[in-house]
Amino acid sequence: MLRGRRFRVDPAKVVHETIEGETILINLETGTYYSLRGAGPEIWGSLVAGRSAADVVAELQHRYPAAESATVSDATERLIEQMLEEGLLADGEPRENSAPAEAGAAESKAMFEPPKLERYTDMQYFLLLDPIHEVHDGGWPQAPAARAAGA
């Protein structure tokens, strides 16, 4: 169950931008990129801003009273699970001062549209192998054994 959980986005790993009601996400570690439509940008924006899954569902149910509560709840939870699986979200408290995802981000639509996350993998071959994001005291990335040996 996701209801009370909050999530965080690692900005070193996942970048995102919402434009004209659609969110583009890029996982810089895997080279996979995504397009998120329907109610997806609204859900994403609320999660990035620190809302729990339960809060997001409640907000959507209030915003779309004509939609079946279970439809909204199930669709939101499915999207969150998908995003956790893709490494776009991780469990944990969001960073301090997390802002809603971009000004001019998702606006409410007249009817609830189930979120749709499209996945693209055609750019993965561009990814550098073994990206290393920390420079150690030796000045260059070093294998753990070499660091332990004082190499």
Place this chain on the structure above:
Amino acid sequence: MLVGPGDEPIATVRAWDSASTGIEPPPMPVTVQGNVGDERVEAEYRQGLIAAFDASDRAAGVWFADYARIHWYERAEPLRAAIHWALTNEQCFLVHASAVGDQRGAVILTGRGGAGKSTTTLASIEAGLSFVGDNYVLLSLDEPEPCVYGLYSNAKLWPRTLERLPALAPFVRTFDVAEDEKLVIDVAAYRPDSLATGLPVRAVVVPRVGDRSEARISRCSGAQALLAMAPTTMLQLPQTGSGLDGMGQLLRRVPTYELELGTDLISGPRAISTLLGKLC
């Protein structure tokens, strides 16, 4: 030395190779290729090349194992990583795109490899449009209008495409290329009067190969344009976490179009020229 419009120094880039100088680089990292970075230093390394930039000194160093064996895309776009680190900020950044235009402004052509950017760019020069850049250009949002600047005065083409633009043949740097290697066209030698830089951006255009004879332009969403521009830019340039916001800002300020390319190569530039006329 990289300098700005007023000749103010932006960064210093020092490059050398060991084969000709005998000067070796620092000890190599354990992995074959990768990148590292913190608030002060960015670095990229792969076999035979190390590039590093110190933001506090505004200085870059680029080492090659052997100048004579530099990879073809490094020869076509030398010191790209260093230029990227030196010039990128929240309002100024490189994108994987081409740009052509004239006194009315420029269009940015963006999309992943094979979309037709370079072919359309070279056909546009043939048709009389100005050349800003191919493959990578610099975008600046820190001006009354978004502007695009060129970095290199060459363009790259697959050998089979040269058959459709035979006038370019005398300006190919070398035909001695590997199977997976593009031909590099010296645009400065081909049409020196076509070079332009600092043009205001009027539109972002996403080309795609079509099967009609005549090219067609139609509106597309900003999200479609971002999907064409962002992944190919961010996954090919090192440490580009900050570029996506800039691309989003650009796409909110200028209209976005899809260009369905025709079998008539010059119809693409005609469509671009017509678009520029409508937007100005």
